[in-house]
Amino acid sequence: MKKYVFGVDIGGTTVKLGFFDREGNVLEKWEIPTRTENGGENILPDIAESIREKMAEKKVDREAVAGIGVGAPGAIDAEGVVHGAVNLGWGTFSIPETLSALLDMPVKAGNDANVAALGEMWKGGGQGCRNLVAVTLGTGVGGGIIVNGAMLTGAVGAGGEIGHIHVEDDETEACACKNTGCLEQYASATGIARLARRELQASDQASTLREIPLERISAKAVFDAVKAGDELAVRVAGRFGEYLGKALGVIAGIVNPEVIVVGGGVSKAGEILFDYIRPYFDKTVFSGCSGARLTLAKLGNDAGIYGAAKLMLE
Amino acid sequence: MKKYVFGVDIGGTTVKLGFFDREGNVLEKWEIPTRTENGGENILPDIAESIREKMAEKKVDREAVAGIGVGAPGAIDAEGVVHGAVNLGWGTFSIPETLSALLDMPVKAGNDANVAALGEMWKGGGQGCRNLVAVTLGTGVGGGIIVNGAMLTGAVGAGGEIGHIHVEDDETEACACKNTGCLEQYASATGIARLARRELQASDQASTLREIPLERISAKAVFDAVKAGDELAVRVAGRFGEYLGKALGVIAGIVNPEVIVVGGGVSKAGEILFDYIRPYFDKTVFSGCSGARLTLAKLGNDAGIYGAAKLMLE
Numbered sequence: 344m345k346k347y348v349f350g351v352d353i354g355g356t357t358v359k360l361g362f363f364d365r366e367g368n369v370l371e372k373w374e375i376p377t378r379t380e381n382g383g384e385n386i387l388p389d390i391a392e393s394i395r396e397k398m399a400e401k402k403v404d405r406e407a408v409a410g411i412g413v414g415a416p417g418a419i420d421a422e423g424v425v426h427g428a429v430n431l432g433w434g435t436f437s438i439p440e441t442l443s444a445l446l447d448m449p450v451k452a453g454n455d456a457n458v459a460a461l462g463e464m465w466k467g468g469g470q471g472c473r474n475l476v477a478v479t480l481g482t483g484v485g486g487g488i489i490v491n492g493a494m495l496t497g498a499v500g501a502g503g504e505i506g507h508i509h510v511e512d513d514e515t516e517a518c519a520c521k522n523t524g525c526l527e528q529y530a531s532a533t534g535i536a537r538l539a540r541r542e543l544q545a546s547d548q549a550s551t552l553r554e555i556p557l558e559r560i561s562a563k564a565v566f567d568a569v570k571a572g573d574e575l576a577v578r579v580a581g582r583f584g585e586y587l588g589k590a591l592g593v594i595a596g597i598v599n600p601e602v603i604v605v606g607g608g609v610s611k612a613g614e615i616l617f618d619y620i621r622p623y624f625d626k627t628v629f630s631g632c633s634g635a636r637l638t639l640a641k642l643g644n645d646a647g648i649y650g651a652a653k654l655m656l657e
Numbered sequence: 658m659k660k661y662v663f664g665v666d667i668g669g670t671t672v673k674l675g676f677f678d679r680e681g682n683v684l685e686k687w688e689i690p691t692r693t694e695n696g697g698e699n700i701l702p703d704i705a706e707s708i709r710e711k712m713a714e715k716k717v718d719r720e721a722v723a724g725i726g727v728g729a730p731g732a733i734d735a736e737g738v739v740h741g742a743v744n745l746g747w748g749t750f751s752i753p754e755t756l757s758a759l760l761d762m763p764v765k766a767g768n769d770a771n772v773a774a775l776g777e778m779w780k781g782g783g784q785g786c787r788n789l790v791a792v793t794l795g796t797g798v799g800g801g802i803i804v805n806g807a808m809l810t811g812a813v814g815a816g817g818e819i820g821h822i823h824v825e826d827d828e829t830e831a832c833a834c835k836n837t838g839c840l841e842q843y844a845s846a847t848g849i850a851r852l853a854r855r856e857l858q859a860s861d862q863a864s865t866l867r868e869i870p871l872e873r874i875s876a877k878a879v880f881d882a883v884k885a886g887d888e889l890a891v892r893v894a895g896r897f898g899e900y901l902g903k904a905l906g907v908i909a910g911i912v913n914p915e916v917i918v919v920g921g922g923v924s925k926a927g928e929i930l931f932d933y934i935r936p937y938f939d940k941t942v943f944s945g946c947s948g949a950r951l952t953l954a955k956l957g958n959d960a961g962i963y964g965a966a967k968l969m970l971e
Contacts, residue, residue: 498948
């Protein structure tokens with residue numbers, strides 16, 4: 344009987360690992376550094392070694408482990424083949440084949456944002472759902488989509504990359520992806536700070552945000568000011584909410600999810616985010632898809648290891 | 658050995674039926690009227706009767722038939738339960754259960770637009786693909802999405818309803834869905850005619866479209882004029898292309914399809930459509946998803962019966 348499963352979430356600086364039972368209880372979690380030098384050639388061997396040690400420490404037999412699920416940044420297709428992951432130094436190869444050869448156990452792999460979405464569906468903000476959109480508002484805007492219980496991977500593993508959908512024709516600055524007017528330019532932590540700087544520069548209106556040097560304005564500072572009733576900050580939140588609310592309306596119209604889970608650093612502002620997102624979502628979403636619930640993510644940085652474990656158990 | 662399969666496409670006035678071999682060769686196709694009176698209670702019995710007659714005529718034994726696939730308008734969930742189909746008079750019930758009971762054969766059912774997308778993937782413009790977006794530009798704008806070989810049904814069967822994604826904030830007229838600024842208001846046959854009427858009313862510019870009474874302007878007339886080099890018509894095509902190209906860019910960014918298949922009455926204008934769509938698609942789509950091919954649908958009104966047969970064989 345396969346009682347256990349490992350979930351692995353590979354990031355640019357650390358690898359998070361979780362040792363789970365089949366029911367999704369995390370029995371232990373830990374981290375190891377991500378060694379990206381030499382094309383990231385040590386990353387999977389380091390993971391294999393760490394899992395081997397953990398199994399020895401816990402006296403867990405290989406026969407008791409269903410396998411290892413892996414989430415990693417970059418385009419990863421439905422077979423777990425990574426097609427380049429710049430942050431890790433990786434080119435193109437099969438994660439399941441490589442890691443299976445090192446550990447002699449089944450391995451499944453997917454894009455980290457898609458895997459995190461699976462985690463939120465299993466044990467987070469979308470429990471019990473089969474159709475879910477997860478949005479991560481961090482330095483960028485990440486996304487993961489679950490359709491009928493499975494990750495929407497797409498043709499080359501770029502499914503759910505909602506941070507780069509076009510939402511503004513009049514933008515002049517380029518996004519990190521080189522297009523202009525991407526959702527990420529307005530709804531990420533960086534994007535919110537940029538919207539705030541623009542508002543501050545466009546008028547002399549009094550605002551507590553003026554006490555902060557312009558280049559140090561953060562999304563957190565904006566939402567702290569919103570909570571204190573600062574008018575200029577409220578206007579920034581309104582613009583953020585309009586871009587994100589309308590984009591989520593479009594996404595919901597295409598995917599028809601039961602729930603939209605919002606996570607990432609910006610989501611620490613809490614339920615107040617939805618006061619700005621929901622009016623635009625409600626106004627623009629197709630009536631047939633308007634039943635989608637908007638909710639905060641629950642698993643924080645652990646969504647990846649939960650989702651990776653779930654991916655392996657699918 | 659199950660050598661055969663039936664594909665059924667239920668429309669508001671006629672039901673199309675196809676008798677296929679497993680390889681997707683259509684051995685015969687025919688139509689019967691759709692009797693929508695009395696809540697559409699005769700529709701499935703009529704289909705059962707017609708299939709029974711065809712099997713007798715062809716001397717096909719029930720054991721040789723894999724089953725019956727059905728596409729129908731309305732919200733139909735992953736189990737084939739229809740949650741209201743106004744055109745047919747239907748409320749909520751299970752199509753597979755009801756039709757299976759009448760014919761004693763396996764039945765699967767899905768939304769007609771999603772099923773048509775499956776048909777285009779199997780034998781039409783998206784052959785060999787596993788990730789596809791089908792757009793139907795008719796009186797309205799319909800859509801069907803295939804993810805990893807399966808229909809994107811969504812939580813309540815409204816997946817792929819791309820006609821009602823919000824694309825214009827400044828619209829004042831309401832869409833049939835009661836929202837304003839839906840893609841359908843600009844990219845359907847009706848929408849293109851509306852754009853043309855607006856352009857004609859906004860200026861005195863000479864145009865061959867002025868020879869047609871305003872209320873009789875059609876999408877076909879617009880694209881005929883485009884082909885003849887009419888400047889005003891070209892501007893209308895440009896607006897159509899901008900709305901649709903950017904919307905397809907957004908959809909591709911979310912779904913990461915291999916191919917986008919464009920069908921419906923408007924697509925009879927031919928490849929010239931893409932001259933107006935592609936520039937906006939290319940300019941706005943996320944680079945990771947830009948590999949999506951734009952192509953014309955191939956199966957016309959038969960996409961539904963092909964897709965229904967394929968659904969049953971899945």
